[in-house]
Amino acid sequence: MFEEANNIQKIVPLYQGRNIPKVDVIPSLSRIKNLMVKTCRYFFAGPGIDNTAPFRGFLLYGPPGTGKTELSKQVVRELDETLGNFANVYLLFIDGSVIATPKWGEAEQRLRAIFSYAEYLEKKKGITHPKVILLFDDIESLMLGRSAELAKEWHYSINSVFFHGVDNINPTKTLVLATTNKEELVDDAIRDRLYPIKVTPPSIDGLMNIANEILEITGVLNPKKEEVLKSIENKLIEMENPSIRDVKHLTIIKCIEDGVWWR
Ligand SMILES: Nc1ncnc2c1ncn2[C@@H]1O[C@H](COP(=O)(O)OP(=O)(O)O)[C@@H](O)[C@H]1O
Numbered sequence: 001m002f003e004e005a006n007n008i009q010k011i012v013p014l015y016q017g018r019n020i021p022k023v024d025v026i027p028s029l030s031r032i033k034n035l036m037v038k039t040c041r042y043f044f045a046g047p048g049i050d051n052t053a054p055f056r057g058f059l060l061y062g063p064p065g066t067g068k069t070e071l072s073k074q075v076v077r078e079l080d081e082t083l084g085n086f087a088n089v090y091l092l093f094i095d096g097s098v099i100a101t102p103k104w105g106e107a108e109q110r111l112r113a114i115f116s117y118a119e120y121l122e123k124k125k126g127i128t129h130p131k132v133i134l135l136f137d138d139i140e141s142l143m144l145g146r147s148a149e150l151a152k153e154w155h156y157s158i159n160s161v162f163f164h165g166v167d168n169i170n171p172t173k174t175l176v177l178a179t180t181n182k183e184e185l186v187d188d189a190i191r192d193r194l195y196p197i198k199v200t201p202p203s204i205d206g207l208m209n210i211a212n213e214i215l216e217i218t219g220v221l222n223p224k225k226e227e228v229l230k231s232i233e234n235k236l237i238e239m240e241n242p243s244i245r246d247v248k249h250l251t252i253i254k255c256i257e258d259g260v261w262w263r
């Protein structure tokens with residue numbers, strides 16, 4: 001089993017939570033972040049959790065660019081930080097590029113190896129209480145990328161490996177987070193195992209906080225700062241469901257255009 005884990009180590013990035021760079025989560029997402037951190041802490045350190053736990057983590061769903069991936073990483077960062085000396089929390093980041101392989105059957109093998117890897121980390125000697133968060137980013141992409149006639153069979157076989165893996169994790173040591181922009185492609189059985197949370201596009205105020213932060217970090221001063229912010233706000237208002245990514249792009253381009261950063 002651990003031989004499999006050894007091979008998968010080379011392709012799945014592993015991070016310790018406290019080494020993930022800190023990002024201030026926007027206010028509308030901080031409530032979700034706190035709920036996730038507290039729940040994971042309870043599973044990892046609280047009483048009364050065993051293999052009968054009704055769910056094994058969270059599924060974040062919502063439009064692209066709303067901060068789902070970043071939020072998941074921040075949950076691991078905060079978990080590791082707040083559990084302090086009690087435990088060490090690691091993130092295994094799994095996206096389509098890890099799982100999708102051109103060879104039939106190999107994707108299932110890799111997915112199985114990821115669960116073995118988590119188990120290997122849980123038992124690793126010399127680390128105080130290792131805990132693992134498996135982040136399946138854009139989880140629907142694990143199920144795509146095959147030709148249409150194979151898709152159904154492929155779905156079935158990759159899903160069954162996933163369900164088996166999730167059902168067999170020890171939720172006091174390993175939990176699963178998943179994100180998706182394509183909720184309709186996510187199997188109902190995933191929702192049974194992961195608590196679903198909807199991530200809605202941030203408010204204009206939330207987005208303006210991010211623009212403001214970028215300008216502050218880069219030292220843009222008033223009155224220029226106010227002028228740039230007003231222009232960004234006007235553009236955001238015209239957009240349909242602007243995302244965090246949109247506000248970052250707009251802020252950078254506006255500053256370059258106006259010669260705030262480079263002339
Ligand atoms: N709270 C935040 N503050 C600043 N930037 C953020 C924040 N949350 C996310 N981002 C950035 O916004 C972009 C989109 O976030 P991401 O988590 O990838 O969204 P999603 O996974 O929902 O598509 C990324 O560049 C990310 O680093």
Ligand SMILES: [Mg+2]
Pocket residue numbers: 068069070137138179
């Ligand atoms: Mg994402």
